[in-house]
Amino acid sequence: MAFKFVRSPKGQAKWFEYAEGFELLVAPANNNHWMLELFNQIKFEQLAQVSGEQDLLAGVFRDKTTAEAHAVVAHLMAKAILVDWKGLEDEDGNEILYSVENATELLRLEGDVRNFVERKSQELFAAGKAAAEDIKKK
Numbered sequence: 001m002a003f004k005f006v007r008s009p010k011g012q013a014k015w016f017e018y019a020e021g022f023e024l025l026v027a028p029a030n031n032n033h034w035m036l037e038l039f040n041q042i043k044f045e046q047l048a049q050v051s052g053e054q055d056l057l058a059g060v061f062r063d064k065t066t067a068e069a070h071a072v073v074a075h076l077m078a079k080a081i082l083v084d085w086k087g088l089e090d091e092d093g094n095e096i097l098y099s100v101e102n103a104t105e106l107l108r109l110e111g112d113v114r115n116f117v118e119r120k121s122q123e124l125f126a127a128g129k130a131a132a133e134d135i136k137k138k
Helices: 032-044 056-060 066-080 100-109 111-137
Strands: 014-019 022-026 082-086
Touching (some): 066 082, 066 111, 082 100
């Protein structure tokens, strides 16, 4: 019997306050779901076509406009990096619930939020890497 185990990014994520009353649950940049989503995107974009590229992601986005590339990255991040939120409201004060679609739209339209999520995700990755190196030293 074969088992497939991919840890949920929520289990590795941490809450960060972006603005008063608005918190984001961000997973580290090296989580399994993020890596799987990147791999699937590369595969989807015909890995064979980019095999000569030094940077596979650069090859994936070679034929896309900047807006198209940002939309793809926003969707991937919504599936694996920004995994929940609290306190997001629309202009009428109605709560906006987390969904991959809503997160994609937020990350696509709000560059400051996307940059914040990217930065926190990288910080979590770096902290995890440092902790792993400390364990190896002991």
